[in-house]
Amino acid sequence: MDGLEISQLCKNFDETPVVDRIDLSVRSGEFVSLLGPSGCGKTTTLRMIAGLLGPSAGTVELDGRMLSRDGTLLVPPERRNMSMIFQSYAVWPHKKVFDNVAFGVRLRKLPAAETRRRVLSALEVVKMAHLADRYPGQLSGGQQQRVGLARALAVEPRVLLMDEPLSNLDASLREEMRFEIRRIHDEFKITTVYVTHDISEAIVASDRIALMNGGRIEQVGSPVELYENPRTSFAAGFIGPVNLLPATAAGPDVVELSEYPGSLRLPADAKVPAGSKVTVAFRPHDATLAAAGSPVPGDHNVLDGTVARQAYVGHARDYVLRLAASERTIRVITPPSVDFAPGEAVSALIPVPRCRPVSDDTRP
Amino acid sequence: MATVTAPEVREDPASGETGLRRRARSALQRYPLPLVTALVLAVLVLPPLGWLLVLSTRVEGGGGLTLANFATVLSDERYLGAIGRSLYIGWFVGVLCIVLSAPAAWAVAKTDMPGRTTVRVLIVGSFVLPSFLGALAWILLAGPNAGILNRVYRAVTGASSGLFNIYTLGGLIFVITMSMYPLCFLLLSTALENVPADSEDAATILGASGRKVALSITIPLVTTAVLGGFILVFLEAISVFGPPAMLAIPSGFHVITTQIYALLQYPQHLELAAALSMPLLLITLLLVWLQRRFIGRRGYVTVTGKSGARRAIALGKWKWLAVGYCWLLIVVSLVLPVAVLLWVALSKSWGQGFGLSNLTLDNFRYVLFDYRPARSALFNSLTLAILAATAASVLAALISYVTSRRLVRGHQILPVLTMAPVVLPGLVLAVGLFMTYARPPFVLYGTIWVLFIAFVTKFLPYAYINTSSAISSLDTDLEDAGRIMGATRTRTLARIVFPLMKGGIMSAWILVFMVSLHELSASVLLYTSKSRVLSIVLLDLQSDGRYEDAAVVGILLLAVTLVIVGIGYRVIGKDIVNMRTN
Numbered sequence: 043m044d045g046l047e048i049s050q051l052c053k054n055f056d057e058t059p060v061v062d063r064i065d066l067s068v069r070s071g072e073f074v075s076l077l078g079p080s081g082c083g084k085t086t087t088l089r090m091i092a093g094l095l096g097p098s099a100g101t102v103e104l105d106g107r108m109l110s111r112d113g114t115l116l117v118p119p120e121r122r123n124m125s126m127i128f129q130s131y132a133v134w135p136h137k138k139v140f141d142n143v144a145f146g147v148r149l150r151k152l153p154a155a156e157t158r159r160r161v162l163s164a165l166e167v168v169k170m171a172h173l174a175d176r177y178p179g180q181l182s183g184g185q186q187q188r189v190g191l192a193r194a195l196a197v198e199p200r201v202l203l204m205d206e207p208l209s210n211l212d213a214s215l216r217e218e219m220r221f222e223i224r225r226i227h228d229e230f231k232i233t234t235v236y237v238t239h240d241i242s243e244a245i246v247a248s249d250r251i252a253l254m255n256g257g258r259i260e261q262v263g264s265p266v267e268l269y270e271n272p273r274t275s276f277a278a279g280f281i282g283p284v285n286l287l288p289a290t291a292a293g294p295d296v297v298e299l300s301e302y303p304g305s306l307r308l309p310a311d312a313k314v315p316a317g318s319k320v321t322v323a324f325r326p327h328d329a330t331l332a333a334a335g336s337p338v339p340g341d342h343n344v345l346d347g348t349v350a351r352q353a354y355v356g357h358a359r360d361y362v363l364r365l366a367a368s369e370r371t372i373r374v375i376t377p378p379s380v381d382f383a384p385g386e387a388v389s390a391l392i393p394v395p396r397c398r399p400v401s402d403d404t405r406p
Numbered sequence: 407m408a409t410v411t412a413p414e415v416r417e418d419p420a421s422g423e424t425g426l427r428r429r430a431r432s433a434l435q436r437y438p439l440p441l442v443t444a445l446v447l448a449v450l451v452l453p454p455l456g457w458l459l460v461l462s463t464r465v466e467g468g469g470g471l472t473l474a475n476f477a478t479v480l481s482d483e484r485y486l487g488a489i490g491r492s493l494y495i496g497w498f499v500g501v502l503c504i505v506l507s508a509p510a511a512w513a514v515a516k517t518d519m520p521g522r523t524t525v526r527v528l529i530v531g532s533f534v535l536p537s538f539l540g541a542l543a544w545i546l547l548a549g550p551n552a553g554i555l556n557r558v559y560r561a562v563t564g565a566s567s568g569l570f571n572i573y574t575l576g577g578l579i580f581v582i583t584m585s586m587y588p589l590c591f592l593l594l595s596t597a598l599e600n601v602p603a604d605s606e607d608a609a610t611i612l613g614a615s616g617r618k619v620a621l622s623i624t625i626p627l628v629t630t631a632v633l634g635g636f637i638l639v640f641l642e643a644i645s646v647f648g649p650p651a652m653l654a655i656p657s658g659f660h661v662i663t664t665q666i667y668a669l670l671q672y673p674q675h676l677e678l679a680a681a682l683s684m685p686l687l688l689i690t691l692l693l694v695w696l697q698r699r700f701i702g703r704r705g706y707v708t709v710t711g712k713s714g715a716r717r718a719i720a721l722g723k724w725k726w727l728a729v730g731y732c733w734l735l736i737v738v739s740l741v742l743p744v745a746v747l748l749w750v751a752l753s754k755s756w757g758q759g760f761g762l763s764n765l766t767l768d769n770f771r772y773v774l775f776d777y778r779p780a781r782s783a784l785f786n787s788l789t790l791a792i793l794a795a796t797a798a799s800v801l802a803a804l805i806s807y808v809t810s811r812r813l814v815r816g817h818q819i820l821p822v823l824t825m826a827p828v829v830l831p832g833l834v835l836a837v838g839l840f841m842t843y844a845r846p847p848f849v850l851y852g853t854i855w856v857l858f859i860a861f862v863t864k865f866l867p868y869a870y871i872n873t874s875s876a877i878s879s880l881d882t883d884l885e886d887a888g889r890i891m892g893a894t895r896t897r898t899l900a901r902i903v904f905p906l907m908k909g910g911i912m913s914a915w916i917l918v919f920m921v922s923l924h925e926l927s928a929s930v931l932l933y934t935s936k937s938r939v940l941s942i943v944l945l946d947l948q949s950d951g952r953y954e955d956a957a958v959v960g961i962l963l964l965a966v967t968l969v970i971v972g973i974g975y976r977v978i979g980k981d982i983v984n985m986r987t988n
Contacts, residue, residue, distance in 0.1 A: 094886050119889040126890040132883035136905050145901075146891030190887075197891060 044070040044105055046091065046201060046233060051100035053086050061086050062257035063100070068201075070105075071231040073224075075244040078254030079280070084237045085205055087254075091235060092126055092203055093119035104201065120149075122201075125194035129206040131186040133178040139165070139189050140174040146197035164196035167226060184215045191223075195230070204236045208243060220246045241281060245269075253277050275400045278323040285329075285372045286400070287322045291315060297322060297399070301370045306343045309395050320399040327375040328396040331361065334387035343397060345372065345390045349382050363390055440808040440817070446801065447823045450863045454830075454838025458687075461680035461841060475681035485678075488665040489685055491654075492644045495579055495661060499643035500636040502583045507591035507635075510735055513728040515598035518718035520725065525732045529591050532740040534967045536924035537585035538648025538941060539960045542948055543743030544581050545652065546750055546957070548572040552757050554746060573657040581649045584739040586642055590635035597631030598624070637693045645686060645831030647927035648941070652948060662686050663833050663927065670931060676841070683834040690829045744964070751957035773958040780943050780959060786854050787923055787940040788966070794861035795919035799911050801862070802869035806877045807903060811885075821870070828867045832927030835864055840931055854937045860928040865921055869914035876910020877903070916974035920967055 046068040053061040061083040068074045076084040089095040091102055093115050102110040109117045125146065134142055143161045152160070165171040168188040178186055187207060194202055207223070208216045224247045227234055238244050244251050245265040252262045261268060261277045272278035275286050289297035289306065291314040298305050306322055314320050338344050347363040350371060359381065361374045374390050382388050465472045479485045513519045514526050547555050548570035556568025571577060601624055610619055650661045660668065662682065669679040721728055750756040751769055758764045773780045802824070809820050827835060839860050844851040850859065884906065888898035904911070926941040933942050940963055947956035
């Protein structure tokens with residue numbers, strides 16, 4: 043079995059479960075992000091993959107070889123042939139840039155010329171070769187993180203681990219480095235596990251995203267899958283703005299809304315069991331607004347209400363609608379040309395394929 | 407891409423050993439460094455303490471349990487008197503140190519007094535003068551007849567008798583105060599500097615007067631430092647040996663430490679000495695506990711990074727009073743003693759006049775080249791100081807590492823063991839060590855190794871304070887980066903952790919080197935003719951009345967100390983006079 047295989051991985055700190063029965067496979071050459079809010083256990087998971095932490099239970103396997111099993115580190119971190127990039131950079135301040143990058147390569151006892159070649163080419167990749175003789179204290183944060191990246195690449199690791207590598211950088215640099223990290227991955231195809239709480243980082247860089255919450259993985263999928271087909275209300279809300287409406291299924295593809303006198307149609311593949319409680323999710327910019335009483339195009343759901351608030355944000359208008367005969371509000375984002383004043387009666391039109399049933403249960 | 411394959415490490419379940427032995431062995435294989443460290447520590451600290459307990463409750467000569475030793479200590483006039491005098495001295499030294507250092511600390515920390523930095527460096531730096539050297543200097547300055555101050559006084563006034571007599575309880579208190587007040591000064595001035603200007607401003611903006619701010623904000627904030635300083639100085643004063651040995655014994659009275667010493671001279675009363683050590687130990691335990699309980703860590707000064715803008719109080723016309731006071735303190739505690747030691751070391755006979763004709767280098771030649779005990783003592787002292795400093799700082803660094811990274815179960819016990827010698831006055835520790843190493847299995851008494859063990863044990867806490875603060879400021883990511891890049895824990899320690907905590911380790915080394923060189927109270931019980939050290943030679947020469955030679959030894963001690971501290975100052979490049987923070 044090629045790749046990284048995590049199964050039923052758990053970590054408790056003082057009896058409190060921080061990571062709770064996680065399963066995840068990362069194929070060889072794949073870039074997978076662990077995405078989630080702070081405290082969701084993503085960094086703990088990463089450190090267990092690295093072997094810097096022992097799991098309380100569960101296993102970590104790489105290419106069919108058992109690395110950790112049920113509380114025992116079978117292979118210590120230094121023998122896992124992984125490398126890691128840290129949020130704090132962790133560039134050693136007492137070593138020059140060259141020696142920082144050379145540290146891991148030298149441990150692999152290669153000929154001196156080969157060591158030098160590898161170090162310089164790694165520095166070349168991150169565009170830092172000209173600063174090889176500097177001490178880290180003389181570099182900016184972005185440059186230090188490039189050194190961290192070069193240091194991790196130079197050992198040609200089987201698995202590359204990144205722990206919020208961009209969190210300490212300023213916004214513009216962060217955006218640049220996102221694409222840089224993806225470019226390097228496309229070039230070398232190193233199996234990568236990337237921890238972040240930043241959705242756009244995860245979306246830009248990843249092949250697949252594992253969304254974590256409360257020590258569990260909520261959903262694993264490509265960025266598109268996660269955005270278009272969130273499985274839970276948490277997943278729907280974490281990936282982007284969303285409207286969530288509680289409802290009861292009346293048929294396989296029809297639901298009665300709980301807080302609004304009306305029903306919504308769902309896509310045919312929804313197949314919700316009749317009588318069950320579901321939550322319907324749709325994104326604010328999938329809906330449009332029309333004057334109340336306008337004809338409803340086919341294959342659209344309609345929700346009537348009044349404009350409670352409207353904000354012009356340049357490339358769009360951001361509306362809050364109060365639904366008719368209800369305390370419930372929804373958010374709708376329209377092109378700037380769609381202009382209704384607060385208090386006007388309007389209809390929100392939502393394409394049926396954009397209405398997804400999601401589960402409130404966070405258990406997989 | 408080329409991958410480097412690594413062999414797996416697995417536990418070996420197939421060996422036929424019993425569970426416990428196998429567990430111990432596998433633990434030792436997995437954590438050799440932490441476990442060996444813990445073992446060394448236990449061997450150092452526990453036996454002396456155990457022996458002290460055993461001895462103090464043993465019938466004299468060794469037969470059965472008894473409390474009679476304690477009864478003797480608490481009923482005999484002699485011992486009660488010694489205990490009472492020690493407490494009296496401790497109390498007065500504590501109060502005097504606070505009273506004397508408070509104005510100077512305030513002037514340095516809070517005002518615009520000219521030459522603040524110099525005053526600070528000189529007062530804090532006067533700890534290069536060990537207390538027994540201060541006592542020697544003050545015998546030369548204020549001995550009842552020949553004391554230089556008395557001679558000057560007689561010459562000036564024509565009086566027939568001198569003004570000062572250092573051989574009194576008061577004189578003893580004065581000498582101890584002069585050597586300990588820098589500690590209070592350090593604590594107080596640092597605390598005052600650390601009072602955030604913001605919190606004083608907050609009170610001012612709410613309408614408080616300057617006096618009100620001082621009373622309600624500044625003083626409460628430094629109370630912990632005042633109490634901490636008092637306790638520290640009190641403890642040092644009751645456990646000090648040099649000054650009472652030089653001043654109290656000749657004038658016919660004892661304090662606890664000199665009384666314990668006397669009980670261990672021929673004919674020995676080991677059990678009584680151990681029993682008399684207990685009050686010292688208990689008082690120390692009690693005060694250390696009180697300090698931890700009520701003052702907590704705030705009483706301790708750590709190396710400060712002065713933060714925020716410092717707003718100096720303008721002294722105006724009072725500033726010369728402040729300058730005068732500070733320099734008076736420096737002259738009396740540092741300049742005068744060092745000057746008199748230098749002069750006596752360079753004079754043919756210190757009882758003669760102050761003329762140039764009385765000057766000579768013969769004393770130096772004699773002590774350095776002809777006087778065999780001094781030569782071997784110089785060698786012993788330097789060897790011991792270097793070895794003890796190296797052992798203590800390496801051990802302290804390992805302990806800090808194991809503790810801060812929680813490497814083994816039960817690591818919490820390590821700092822407790824490490825810091826335990828803090829409650830052991832040097833003489834009490836020496837009593838325990840004497841009992842431990844004068845008999846099998848470790849017969850070390852009579853060699854310098856028993857001194858080595860004493861110094862390492864006694865000064866390990868000093869080293870630990872430095873190394874643990876160095877490692878706690880070290881991000882664990884730096885180390886994890888080393889591991890994940892392929893370095894073992896040992897290699898990571900050697901290549902990344904230790905190089906990065908070099909400053910803390912070097913501070914520890916220099917500090918332990920210096921206090922080892924100055925150690926007297928444990929040495930005096932543990933030395934033999936084959937293992938004399940400089941402080942012992944100085945004490946011997948002084949009690950033989952050979953003051954010129956004693957002064958030479960003192961100057962040598964001072965010179966070595968200054969050279970090492972000076973080098974350290976250069977290398978570390980930070981305020982190492984702030985290191986003494988126990």
